[in-house]
Amino acid sequence: MKIRDCKAIDFGALAARWFLGGLFVYTGLEKGLDPVSFLKLVRQYDMVHVPFLLNSVAAVLPWFEVFCGALLLTGIAVRGAALTLTCVLIPFTALIWHRALILQAARAIPFCAVKFDCGCGMGEVFICRKLLENAGLILLALWLLSGRGRRLALRYSLTGKTESPPAPSPTDWGRSTAEKA
């Protein structure tokens, strides 16, 4: 496939993949390299009380994000990774929202003034900004899920044919070089 055959939307999808993938790799590493801090943050959500399950969530989630982020960065199983991240982002956003409501009630402050470390790998954040960010990330993941970014991906689909244009044959390369000349 020739780069010049790609349309603007292909480059847009590439940028989206790299942004989303890079972000998940970064935040995943932030948490994965300091799992104790992440464990404490997960515990604050008061969702899991069994030590094994709590530890498993805190141990697995950061590296899970790193793996999915790496898939998006490289362009492997793009729709599968996008769907997985969407399924992770939506309940987490709901959890963050719920937590913020509790904190708002406890601190008796406006909702958007609630600031806390949600365990998202970015430290303390204002809740309204975080919710907007997550909404943007979910939309981006859904956009990739809709089938964007077939081109410029290493292996777009794992299960079927890649649906990417076929790789150029040596004669194509020759023709291309000749055209340039």
Added chain:
Amino acid sequence: MRNRTSTLAVLLEAALVVAAAVAFAFAANALSPRGLKLARNYFPGASSHSNAPARLSTPPLRAPSSTNVISADAQITGRLREKELQPLSRARIEELFHDPRYEQGLLVFVDARDEDEYAQGHIPGAYALDPYHPEKQLAAVLAPCQNADQVVVYCLGGDCEDADSAAILLREAGVSNQKLFVYGGGFTDWTDHRLPVETGARNSGIAPVERK
């Protein structure tokens, strides 16, 4: 028909991604030197965390349905009592710090923060015991604690429960609960009151540079 096949393909792909990601994540945690031990209870003595929201802020909190202000001290005391631990006020801690028995090793301070925080500054003479990675430090701390009359454990203070975990760790290792105390205000309270701080290793005698 084609759409349905495509949807199934995406779902199958997502299932594969999830399976591979979970396997990768468990392997990464197992191989990481900082990885969590899955079977370990990192928060001993904690029953339910249902009152977690109230613990999140160190300043006094206002209960949502009443005008009563719940002091941070009362929250910390309640939390410690729940874990059958004894809180100790800063005034009493200061007395113990200046008590001659501290020099004799009959009073022991234990810092339950991590190694980096400990190195940046701790109560002079305090032992380090990170309750999340106690393997290296517990052996060195246990004997002095068992020989002491009183053991004071502290962490950052406020919502920080690492001191509770370290105290419970010591209790489970054989230190009598009667002589175990937790300094609820913690190191934040200590430094806020400009009390002496030592940096680096224990008994290094190095005082930190005065903060402006």
